[in-house]
Amino acid sequence: MEQRHALALKDAKMKATPKRLAILDMLDAESAYASPEELWKRLRDRFDRLGLPTVYRNLEELAASGVISKVIHPNRQLYYYFCRNREHHHHFVCLSCRKVEDIPSCGIEALEQEVSQRIGGKVLSHILQLNGLCGGCAAAGGTP
Amino acid sequence: MEQRHALALKDAKMKATPKRLAILDMLDAESAYASPEELWKRLRDRFDRLGLPTVYRNLEELAASGVISKVIHPNRQLYYYFCRNREHHHHFVCLSCRKVEDIPSCGIEALEQEVSQRIGGKVLSHILQLNGLCGGCAAAGGTP
DNA sequence: TCCTAAAACGAAATGATTTCCATTTAGGAG
DNA sequence: CTCCTAAATGGAAATCATTTCGTTTTAGGA
Numbered sequence: 001m002e003q004r005h006a007l008a009l010k011d012a013k014m015k016a017t018p019k020r021l022a023i024l025d026m027l028d029a030e031s032a033y034a035s036p037e038e039l040w041k042r043l044r045d046r047f048d049r050l051g052l053p054t055v056y057r058n059l060e061e062l063a064a065s066g067v068i069s070k071v072i073h074p075n076r077q078l079y080y081y082f083c084r085n086r087e088h089h090h091h092f093v094c095l096s097c098r099k100v101e102d103i104p105s106c107g108i109e110a111l112e113q114e115v116s117q118r119i120g121g122k123v124l125s126h127i128l129q130l131n132g133l134c135g136g137c138a139a140a141g142g143t144p
Numbered sequence: 145m146e147q148r149h150a151l152a153l154k155d156a157k158m159k160a161t162p163k164r165l166a167i168l169d170m171l172d173a174e175s176a177y178a179s180p181e182e183l184w185k186r187l188r189d190r191f192d193r194l195g196l197p198t199v200y201r202n203l204e205e206l207a208a209s210g211v212i213s214k215v216i217h218p219n220r221q222l223y224y225y226f227c228r229n230r231e232h233h234h235h236f237v238c239l240s241c242r243k244v245e246d247i248p249s250c251g252i253e254a255l256e257q258e259v260s261q262r263i264g265g266k267v268l269s270h271i272l273q274l275n276g277l278c279g280g281c282a283a284a285g286g287t288p
Numbered sequence: 289t290c291c292t293a294a295a296a297c298g299a300a301a302t303g304a305t306t307t308c309c310a311t312t313t314a315g316g317a318g
Numbered sequence: 319c320t321c322c323t324a325a326a327t328g329g330a331a332a333t334c335a336t337t338t339c340g341t342t343t344t345a346g347g348a
Contacts, residue, residue, distance in 0.1 A: 015294060015345050037335080051297050056336065058295090072271055076220055076305095077335070092259050092267070101263055107251050112274060115236050119245055120279030123236070124288065127216055127273045130256060135264030144268065159314050159325060181304085195328045200305065202326090220336095221304070 012065035022046060023058050024067070027082035032098035033071040035079050071100070072129050074144070092130040095144035096137035103130065156209035166190060167202050168211070171226035176242035177215040179223050215244070216273050218288075238278035239288035247274065 005024045006016040014020065022043055027034060040055040059080045062068045071079040071093055081091070081100050090103040112123040133142050149168045150160040158164065166187055171178060184199040203224045206212045215223040215237055225235070225244050236245040256267040277286055 017295065017345070019296075035335095049297070053298075053337070054296050072216065092263060092265075094265065095268070101259075103255065103259060108272075108274075111247065115245075115247060115274055116276075119236060121236075121238065121277050121282045123274050123276040124239070125275045127271055127275070128252075129271045130259055130267045131269045131271070132260075132267040133265050138265045161314070161326065163327080179304095193328065197306070197329080198327055 008067050012062075012067055014061060014065065019043075019047060019050060019054060020058050020062075023055060024062070024082065027068060027080060030082070031100065033079040033081040033093065033100055034098075035077060072127060074131070090128040090130075092132065092134075094134035094137055095131055096133050096142035099134045101134070103128075152211050156206075156211055158205060158209065163187075163191060163194060163198060164202050164206075167199060168206070168226065171212060171224060174226070175244065177223040177225040177237065177244055178242075179221060216271060218275070234272040234274070236274040236276065236278075238281055239275055240277050240281035240286035243278045245278070247272075 005021055005028070008024075009016045009020065023039060026039055026043060036055045036059055037052065039059075040050065040052050043055070044050050056078075059068065059078070063070050063080060068080050068082050069091070071081055071091070073079050073093075074095070079098075081093075083091075083100070083102070085102050085104075087104070092101040092103055093099070108126050108128060112126060116123050131144075132138075133144070136142075149165055149172070152168075153160045153164065167183060170183055170187060180199045180203055181196065183203075184194065184196050187199070188194050200222075203212065203222070207214050207224060212224050212226050213235070215225055215235070217223050217237075218239070223242075225237075227235075227244070227246070229246050229248075231248070234247040236247055237243070252270050252272060256270060260267050275288075276282075277288070280286075
């Protein structure tokens with residue numbers, strides 16, 4: 001697995017430092033999104049020195065390279081998610097337990113086309129995310 | 145126009161205070177999204193006293209009532225937009241000049257259905273927004 | 289093995305947003 | 319029209335997630 005991540009970093013032209021790999025590994029081991037501080041707290045005992053800014057920086061760089069994805073959260077804090085799916089897709093995120101599920105197809109390319117034409121401009125990106133409660137949390141009467 | 149806004153506030157069970165109405169009027173006069181601080185600066189000369197927290201509070205309450213909408217911005221700051229369109233719809237926002245255009249139909253209801261079924265949970269909300277450059281900004285070589 | 293650009297440190301700064309509580313006000317009741 | 323109360327506001331201060339800074343360390347190609 002580390003090998004896989006090291007290669008992903010090489011593709012992104014980022015150095016495969018131990019801390020960067022550890023961050024990736026930790027995110028990869030979850031099916032939920034995590035905040036920089038949470039990851040930092042969990043990684044601290046694996047390194048005698050690990051700065052919170054390092055975690056922030058790495059997560060941001062990894063997201064910029066497309067290795068991980070950002071989650072849009074109502075509280076507007078930063079959360080990241082490691083996603084094996086390399087195809088263009090979107091996410092359903094559970095606001096209670098933070099589980100993330102892929103939404104494989106979105107018909108947005110067509111919409112982008114149409115909107116570009118109509119406004120005569122250029123669509124650079126789109127945001128599509130479904131928020132809700134996963135099966136378990138809904139059954140348990142969870143709240144966002 | 146103020147009458148229209150006062151009614152909208154009554155519908156939302158919010159008092160029609162002068163400042164609240166002024167905030168709504170100012171947003172309504174724009175075809176672009178605005179930040180709390182920008183609105184505050186522009187409204188300050190119309191009131192001898194106007195606190196920035198009041199602007200933040202009002203914008204948040206108005207958005208919660210659905211009278212105005214929030215814009216999701218890459219810089220993660222708060223922006224708001226007044227939208228006459230009372231139907232469910234989404235927005236194209238120009239990252240350069242901040243112009244907002246409606247995207248009338250989204251096929252997301254179907255997607256919500258499908259995802260709810262698949263995960264056995266509940267989709268509470270969805271985010272869909274197209275980011276880009278409007279016709280004018282794209283022609284002028286604008287940057288996000 | 290060296291060298292250099294990239295990465296990490298951690299203390300400190302930042303700055304948008306929120307909180308607090310005292311004061312004012314809108315608007316329904318009488 | 320006048321009262322009354324819940325809602326709204328002011329303004330200073332706090333919050334706190336995130337970023338910056340200058341220095342030190344390190345990965346990895348030469």
